[in-house]
Amino acid sequence: MKFKLNIDRNKEERVEATLHGKGDFSYRLEELVLGYSGEDSVMAYTEDDIKELKYRDIECVTVIDSKTYAIDTAGDRYRLKMRLYEISEILPSYFIKINKSSLANRKQIERFSAAFSGSVDVIFKCGYKDYVSRRCFADIKKELK
Structure with a gap:
């Protein structure tokens, strides 16, 4: 296999x-x-700081008390100034919907855990845990096959 990369700022970007x-x-x-949108980060906020959070460092995006948060690989929670549907439009395709209020980075999922009651939880590499809705779990299973 051969590989060639041409960088020319005056031409339109094209991959062939x-x-x-x-x-x-x-x-x-x-x-x-x-899946590349030209961006690879989002501005995230804590009480004291503003941080540029890379997409690859986000494990989960979730809504808590009507506010959107990103949980990073260290397990830290950052506030996003976007609605969940807005952030889902700009995130790369490796982010999947796991329930009506959460998106998960497929690359940061450690495992799925099934409970006796039939519910399924997703456990991320940082230790954060969230539930997976039945509808979304069916879609995830189809995608993984």
């Missing part, structure tokens, strides 16, 4: 690949290219 056939690599490449 020639492959022998569709496969796991082609699907991943397509997801990477089409």
Whole structure:
């Protein structure tokens, strides 16, 4: 396989690949290219600070008491000045909906935990835990197959 990268600020950005056939690599490449919005961070707030939070460092975005929060890889909670639907439009495609008020970074999920009652929780690498709705879990299972 050969790789060539041309950087020219005066031309339109374009990605072109020639492959022998569709496969796991082609699907991943397509997801990477089409999922890139040109941004890779969002402004996040604590009581004292403002921080630029990279998408890859966000484990979960959730709504608590009508306010949107991002939980990072250290388990810290940051306030976002956007609604959940607004942040979902700009996040990369590896963020998935896990319930009506939360989005999860698929790359930061450690495991799913099923309870005897039939409910399913998602446990992130930082230790944060959230529930997965039945409808969203069905969609996640289809996507993982």
